[in-house]
Amino acid sequence: MTAIDNTAIRPDEAIDRDWWRGCVIYQIYPRSFQDSNGDGIGDLAGIVQRLPYIASLGVDAIWISPFFTSPMKDFGYDVSDYCDVDPMFGTLADFDTLVDTAHRLGVRVLIDLVVSHTSDQHPWFKESRSSRHNPKSDWYVWSNSKPDGTAPSNWLSVFGGPAWQWDTKREQYYMHNFLVEQPDLNFHNPDVQNAVLNVAKFWLEKGVDGFRLDTLNFYFHDDQLRSNPVMPEEFRTDICAPKVNPYNYQEHKYDRNRPEMFGFLQRFRALLDEYNATSVGEVGDGQRGLEIIGEYTSGNDKVHMCYAFDMLSSERPTAQRLAEIFERSESAVAGGWLCWAFSNHDCKRHTSRWNLSHQAQSLLTSFMMSARGSACIYQGEELALEEADVAFEDLQDPYGISFWPEFAGRDGCRTPMVWDGSNQHAGFSTAPRTWLPVSDAHRQKSPETMEKAQGAILHHYRRAIAFRHAHPALMKGDYQDIAVDGSVLSFIRVLNGQQVFCAFNLSDSAAEVTMPTGAWQTIGTELGGAVAAGGQTVGLDPWQPAFAARQTT
Template identity: 55%
Template sequence: MSENQNSPWWRGCVIYQVYPRSFFDSNGDGIGDLPGLAAKIPYIASLGVDAIWISPFFTSPMKDFGYDVSDYCDVDPIFGTLSDFDNVIEIAHKHGLKILIDQVLNHTSDQHPWFKESSSSLDNPKSDWYVWVDPNPDGTIPNNWLSVFGGPAWQWHSRRRQYYLHNFLSSQPDLNFHNPEVIEAVLDAVRFWLDRGVDGFRFDTANYFFHDIELRNNAPKEEVEEGSIGVRADNPYAYQFHEFDKSRPENIPFLKQLRALMDEYPQTTTVGEVGCDFALETMAKYTQGGDKLHMCYSFDLLTHDSSMKHIRTTMEEIEDGLGDGWPCWSIGNHDVERVASRWTEKEGLINHERSKIHMAMLLSMRGSVCLYQGEELGLPEAELTYDQLVDPFGIEFWPDFKGRDGCRTPMPWSNSDNGGFTDGKPWLPVVDSHLPYSAELQEDDPNSIFHAYKAFLQFRKHHNALVSGAIEFFHDDEHSLIFTRQSDDEKLLVALNTSAETTVLKLPKTLIKNKLEDIEIPKSINKGTVKEGKIMLQAYSIYIGKVSI
């Protein structure tokens, strides 16, 4: 990206998320692995991103496909070995890429040695490492907290004759962060990977670490608002205001301890995942002051609302409260329906020209960016049948919610058997509808969405205003948006249209007197024009101009 000596590398960086099970299989067992990732690092580097975030590859029984960790400091054999991971870091660094890895600290697997010991008795050395609670006198659960995956957040354990807390699957017991020994242990796990050379972490469920020590009941919501993962009217989790089971103020001192550890390793960074009723406020709290997380992202852009009014409102809310904090934005990941299917004008109608504008919009916003594997190919959601599902979340809520498998199917590298992903039987099917979107075919098409991503990422590197400049919004409606980005050396006007209709917008009054110089954007993206104080935006187009300052 554009070099700014006053800004660390992570401010304005672009991070490419790899879901390793589905990226590339090197040994024919049908599951992507670390050697497969290593083989494809040149492809990722060719896009022009700055870092790779690798979803969990740790030892795990895979009840939640790696987000149920049974050993924080080892690689699950299906993904390879610690040596394979070291090789990934070495190759990535040779290609100028940073490596970030997932850390799932809120909970472990029930197969983790810590939980096995904790659950063995009431008086073992780790008896208080998890959240254990006596039943009510009538044997019922202690409060009304719910699991994101459906049902109560409490599971009975017959040996201890107590309930334990699980915010997700019952096989994912929550660690007790009120115990200083737990904090020391998880920080030791973080240090283990820092010592191996990782450049940072994405912290899963970063606002879930602490629970209310008094176990107070959550209040009901007066109205259920449809949203992203876990926030749907068919899931009772959405019926509560989650004040006491997550986003507790005790999180802040822990994040300061975490940052103190990170600061021992210069040029490393952290990205926190924040999902709650007041996510934007929490993002600000978690990233302000330079003593907690470096960046956070929320689920606010992972919903079905793709209106430019929603985009502006979300951005301005975080800007208003952020202070010196820093956001990281994402419009897709391994937990939500793929953005090409989610952000459509008409359901089921995939439009790559529209997706190109969504991409350019995301990469023009103030903040760092996470891109999920396959977004650069414009992959739609894979349609799977019930018998093809493996995601416990999807199986539980079928058919109203089809789970997360549709965004996790393997990458189509070629228009061949299994999309060139594996020589064996893939763990999830490579759907036929993805084959025409394969990387191999799109690399040969200069007008493909792949080349649009690649070209715009390169374009962005040459404009520091887009990487780390200030942002100011001037106009929004359902389909169009106008804003400026300004750094010390340049000010850019950005206007975009995500609709199939041509739109004409007025130049902001404060900019009419300024000289405006057209900037040549990548040819694979439709370009708007400015004439006589008006911005002419044809269908699915963007205009970027340099404003005199």
């Protein structure tokens, strides 16, 4: 492993209060990152053990998926105590050690805040369901049935079936956008908003640098409980749910994306600003995703940035498609900020999803680190890990079990990380059996192996991240001259007189790009970039980039 200077200090926030613009975030799925105690499940102490490796990538921050106390019906996204660590992951003291270690390595810490819903085992819900008149009776979304006993609206759960569950204690329905065991909080209630803000403050006081806000656009529902209209077939997408899921059949006009959201976001942002902390909102919407992101991130008084789904789709990126995404984002998110990702814990790994060669994976990594917005990479992405094959009998994800075999669920992207060749579980765990099996196909791509291979994608990720940090225009600059010429996408990033020209041949065939005129200097040859001179036509090999820079003031 690359040696790390453990004396590295946390960046001076007083100098760069918008450190989050253009930052690179490394997502950790804690169950599958590193097991420190031999129980077959990753934990916080395991993350601490691997923080030097993460820091060696050059990332600015980590995002840790949920580790709170939970019955684990949805593997931590069903929280029963927001202010404690589930024993399978460790203790609050372990979390303190994690934050301190990360900060010494110059890495900020973001955690996943899952507050659109709780577990049905949360004390709030237990009290709420106990009667119709207790102090928390209105903390969740409850409704009487229609006169015929059916649910109050046609709303559907993302995980299949109706979004309403009958409760025999209250003789009412409660809403759940996901599992039946994940009842939705009622954000129309000011007490709920205050409780959520207190949870955020608890973790800010413990030193976290911000939050990834799970299912942000699901927080509020229509208080009249109006039924959703039908989604025309031609607009149904699989971004939020697989095509076999009838959730796609509705235009989700009333069960998410509600205008009441803005007042709460302003309260949340005011709290974050007190701590110079950031926020990354997850906004899943196959039709208006970028437009909603623009609304949620505009004006410097709501969410700092939002996680875009456009590059998480199954549609393979082409020059034309990427240009269209950029042009839409420039229009829809002009006053806000995006966070891009190719992979995460909820979707098929992009190496498999797009069937990428080594050259294509490298080019797309360089592209990601050149795009306007922040960047999020998912654990193992830097090793070019493919989607793992998980047998039905080994599945853990309730989503996949429900829709098998047409949709295999999310376990294939959640299998344990491989680290070395030290044992049967590739350094992840010493347990006889791990919570999901280690992929045999992954074993040859461990960091131990990659470090020794000169052309390994791991080294390219380090170089691409360093390249981004070396050029402020790539971190925080605007776009100029987004253009497509055949298979080549090109654009210029501009900041304070610095201009960086970027071109990408997204093709298995050779191509050409004409450089803009002027005194441009070739950069990015460490990323395999072609030598580029101002005003000249530059030949690009398949999946080759070209970069050049100049200072105009």
